[in-house]
Amino acid sequence: MATTMHERGETFSTPERSNFARAMRRLLRHRSGQIGGVVVLTLVFFALAGESVLPYETLAIDPINRLQPPSLEHFFGTDELGRDLFSRILYGSRYTLMIGLVSTAIAATGGITLGLLAGGGGKLADMLIMRVVDVLLAFPYILLLLAIIAILGPSLWTSMFAVGVAGIPGYARLIRGEVLALKEAEFVEAMRALGAGHLRILFGTILPNVTSQMVIYASFTIPLAVLAAAALSFLGLGAQPPAPEWGAMLVDARTFLRTAWWVVAAPGMAIFISILGMNLFGNALRDVLDPKEMSK
Secondary structure, eight states, X not given: OOOOTTTTXXXXXXXXXXXXXXXHXXXXXXXXXXXXXXXXHHHHHHHHHGGGGOSSOTTOOOGGGTTOOSOSSSTTOBOTTOOBHHHHHHHHHHHHHHHHHHHHXXXXXXXXXXXXXXHHSOHHHHHHHHHHHHHHHHSOHHHHHHHHHHHHOSSHHHXXXXXHHHHHHHHHHHHHHHHHHHTTSHXXXXXXXXXXXXXXXXXXXXXXXXXXXXXXXHHHHHHHHHHHHHHHHHTTSSSOTTSOOHHHHHHHHGGXXXXXXXXXXXXXXXXXXXXXXXXXXXXXXXXXXOHHHHTO
């Protein structure tokens, strides 16, 4: 009697699952993905762990040990108030991830919605939406950030919102282009023939097919958002002291550049390494999610 595939222990695998598995294997073998992944996972670990894994409290002041150079007791030295820089840097990863994710979420939500409506709507909707996008793009990036913060007031949440709004045009243009390329595809025409509504086609059929492009683009906008928010904090328009946010830590540290270099070097190197790691990871994602690579 013939045996079934279930009895032989064989299983079916969908194309989506097999493509995802191949992409993950390539990502694990990708050198940039390995290096960038270690940096990103380190940021995630310390962001989730909080102060439970830190040697000192981030806000604990010790005037006797102020401006101590790096040592076995204080790996990165201490700042002008005697606070342990190593603990503050590690805890600051929480702010870094929050800034990157929240800002990107705002930009992606607004940009994807506008891009879908512009690309999938009529000519009038496309013209009106893209003219708004063009107006946002006409503003110099930093001036747009400063204008939003001037209206809402300086704070960490305001800086994240400003960076998110400034990132909307990029997502809108990307998604609009993808929608225009896909809306005449055969599988979209098939959904129309089956009676699917316009919004269902946009959000249920076209949107899932641009996921890889959105992930790749987000992997590059997250480090840009982190850098922009750090610059705003350095200008005093983002996170406010004594929050251990790396950009805010540089505000007072610049005064001690010549006398206590480690106070500047610690947050500066933290920003550099985190953004480098995110960019390396983004490069790896771009390589493994390339449609030509996915089809191999």
